[in-house]
Amino acid sequence: xxxxxxxxxxxxxxxxxxxxxxxxxxxxxxxxxxxxxxxxxxxxxxxxxxxxxxxxxxxxxxxxxxxxxxxxxxxxxxxxxxxxxxxxxxxxxxxxxxxxxxxxxxxxxxxxxxxxxxxxxxxxxxxxxxxxxxxxxxxxxxxxxxxxxxxxxxxxxxxxxxxxxxxxxxxxxxxxxxxxxxxxxxxxxxxxxxxxxxxxxxxxxxxxxxxxxxxxxxxxxxxxxxxxxxxxxxxxxxxxxxxxxx
Numbered sequence: 001x002x003x004x005x006x007x008x009x010x011x012x013x014x015x016x017x018x019x020x021x022x023x024x025x026x027x028x029x030x031x032x033x034x035x036x037x038x039x040x041x042x043x044x045x046x047x048x049x050x051x052x053x054x055x056x057x058x059x060x061x062x063x064x065x066x067x068x069x070x071x072x073x074x075x076x077x078x079x080x081x082x083x084x085x086x087x088x089x090x091x092x093x094x095x096x097x098x099x100x101x102x103x104x105x106x107x108x109x110x111x112x113x114x115x116x117x118x119x120x121x122x123x124x125x126x127x128x129x130x131x132x133x134x135x136x137x138x139x140x141x142x143x144x145x146x147x148x149x150x151x152x153x154x155x156x157x158x159x160x161x162x163x164x165x166x167x168x169x170x171x172x173x174x175x176x177x178x179x180x181x182x183x184x185x186x187x188x189x190x191x192x193x194x195x196x197x198x199x200x201x202x203x204x205x206x207x208x209x210x211x212x213x214x215x216x217x218x219x220x221x222x223x224x225x226x227x228x229x230x231x232x233x234x235x236x237x238x239x240x241x242x243x244x245x246x
Contacts, residue, residue, distance in 0.1 A: 029069075029076070033117060035110040035136050042131025045139065047119040054078060055119035059131040064122045070096075075217065076104045095224070099217055110136045117143055167198035174209060181213035189222055203240035 033047045045057040048069055056065040067080040077098035115121075117139060127148045138149040167187065174184035189206040191197055203226060210219045223246055229237035240246075 029071070031113060031115075033112050033115060033119070033136070034108055035139075036107045037109050037133045043129060043134055045117060045119070045129070045136075047115045047117070049115070049120055053120070055115075055122075056080075057117070057119055057125050057129055059129045062124060062128065064119050064125055071101070072098065074101055075099060076101050097221060103217075109133075112136060116140055164198055167192075171199060178213040178215070181209045182215050182218060185209035185213070185215075185218065185222075189225075201236055203237070204244060207244060 029048050030050050031048070033045065035043070035045050037043050042059050044059060047055045049055070052068055052070055054067045054069040056067060058065060065080060067078055069079075070077050075098045077096045079096045116136065117126075126143045126146070134149055142149040170180075170184050170187050173180045175181065185206045187199060188202040188209065191199060191201040203222075206222065207219065210222070226237050226240060226246065230241050
């Protein structure tokens with residue numbers, strides 16, 4: 001099954017006035033090749049074509065994943081095929097997944113006008129993309145020369161103790177800010193942070209944190225994912241739906 005990013009992990013701040021968002025969003029995103037780097041997914045490249053088609057080059061994938069994109073006010077939405085899967089959130093494709101534009105831009109490291117890597121004309125990527133951070137210039141050179149770019153050596157692997165400490169810090173800082181509330185909501189929903197299971201699944205706590213943060217986008221995404229888990233036969237998800245009245 002093809003893995004695919006359903007976009008970024010945490011909510012950001014709204015940076016522009018709502019009245020200017022639709023036109024601004026289209027002009028700043030259409031016909032752009034965007035490079036992202038962030039926790040969970042690593043490096044990924046996506047070209048957003050005019051007409052609402054997207055072309056995603058995702059680490060480890062052997063195909064260029066074609067999807068759909070659109071903007072709705074201050075949000076950007078993506079939809080990929082039914083056989084796609086987000087390895088970070090566990091969410092499957094085939095349905096629209098939306099997030100704030102500010103959140104979308106949070107892990108964007110570069111953006112260039114045009115399909116600079118020729119993703120729209122490819123079924124398969126020039127080479128398998130590494131999850132480690134790289135620049136668009138290095139990728140363009142690699143595509144033109146046919147040689148995979150030199151990657152920096154892997155960083156020191158995080159230890160179990162360090163992962164547990166980071167996980168516990170998310171819990172401890174849950175009420176510090178809206179972003180921390182959203183981060184903690186993710187932890188309680190998935191029961192894991194960077195491989196550490198320092199807390200058990202607590203769907204009620206997760207939704208309470210999202211409500212406190214006023215994050216309706218992730219709340220809607222989590223409701224959809226919770227229903228998918230319930231339909232898949234997960235007893236705790238089925239119980240949570242009943243108790244939360246969802």
